[in-house]
Amino acid sequence: MTEQPLASLLDYLAEVGYGEVYLNSAGNSAGEADGRTGQTAPAGGQRAAAEPTSRGAEPSAGETAEAQAHASLSDRAAALAALAGEARSCQRCRLCEKRQTVVFGSGNVGAELMFIGEGPGAQEDRQGLPFVGPAGALLTKIIAAIDLTRDEVYIANIVKCRPPGNRDPRPDEVVACRGYLEKQIEWVAPKVIVALGRVAAQTLLGNDFSLGRMRNQWYQLHGVDLLVTYHPAALLRNSGYKRPTWEDMQKVRDRLRGTG
Numbered sequence: 313m314t315e316q317p318l319a320s321l322l323d324y325l326a327e328v329g330y331g332e333v334y335l336n337s338a339g340n341s342a343g344e345a346d347g348r349t350g351q352t353a354p355a356g357g358q359r360a361a362a363e364p365t366s367r368g369a370e371p372s373a374g375e376t377a378e379a380q381a382h383a384s385l386s387d388r389a390a391a392l393a394a395l396a397g398e399a400r401s402c403q404r405c406r407l408c409e410k411r412q413t414v415v416f417g418s419g420n421v422g423a424e425l426m427f428i429g430e431g432p433g434a435q436e437d438r439q440g441l442p443f444v445g446p447a448g449a450l451l452t453k454i455i456a457a458i459d460l461t462r463d464e465v466y467i468a469n470i471v472k473c474r475p476p477g478n479r480d481p482r483p484d485e486v487v488a489c490r491g492y493l494e495k496q497i498e499w500v501a502p503k504v505i506v507a508l509g510r511v512a513a514q515t516l517l518g519n520d521f522s523l524g525r526m527r528n529q530w531y532q533l534h535g536v537d538l539l540v541t542y543h544p545a546a547l548l549r550n551s552g553y554k555r556p557t558w559e560d561m562q563k564v565r566d567r568l569r570g571t572g
């Protein structure tokens with residue numbers, strides 16, 4: 313990897329909340345060992361700023377293949393970092409006028425599971441990270457319920473800037489922002505996407521159906537399995553949605569495990 317993509321990768325990781333990034337002895341960022349795990353630093357890992365470690369012998373074929381897999385993950389992270397940088401100064405729609413930050417997305421670039429919400433709320437707008445308010449706390453629990461952590465999934469929104477007063481994003485705003493999401497899906501390349509709530513589901517599926525009509529069936533989006541469930545904010549308003557959401561997440565867990 314050249315110096316520039318590494319710098320972009322580090323910027324990106326810092327942007328999505330990883331204050332310190334570690335390199336393992338092969339020079340890969342921590343948590344990329346199997347390409348799908350979180351980004352927690354291993355004990356004894358080296359800071360990225362540290363000098364690269366030297367390797368004595370020539371790499372074996374297996375090591376080379378592994379290094380290529382890592383390089384491609386790193387390249388995808390670098391590409392996302394560059395896009396996040398571009399989004400930071402985006403003026404493609406009126407939402408740029410009142411935003412405090414652009415909430416690009418966060419999580420593991422090698423995630424098997426991607427959540428897509430509607431758009432940032434007030435706290436997300438302040439912090440620059442998706443789902444950090446009350447709905448986000450519930451999303452964290454929903455993720456934990458299927459034995460995953462936020463570091464193991466990728467979280468994004470349909471629009472990257474807060475619609476004033478948390479109104480629904482308007483069609484032209486959705487269109488203006490769509491390119492960012494398409495690239496996020498392409499580069500994360502998850503196995504399963506969960507659309508959170510009506511607005512996300514209608515946008516991704518290109519319809520105007522009710523949430524109830526869209527639930528309970530698998531869709532394909534760019535070859536990725538997609539399931540629709542309730543938005544966590546809806547669960548905060550109506551606890552009756554918790555059980556069906558849990559049932560949806562069990563389907564997601566089974567699909568990820570290859571048993572559903």
Ligand code: URA
Binds near residue numbers: 442
């Ligand atoms: N609701 C969303 O749809 N996205 C967020 O990031 C926060 C709340």
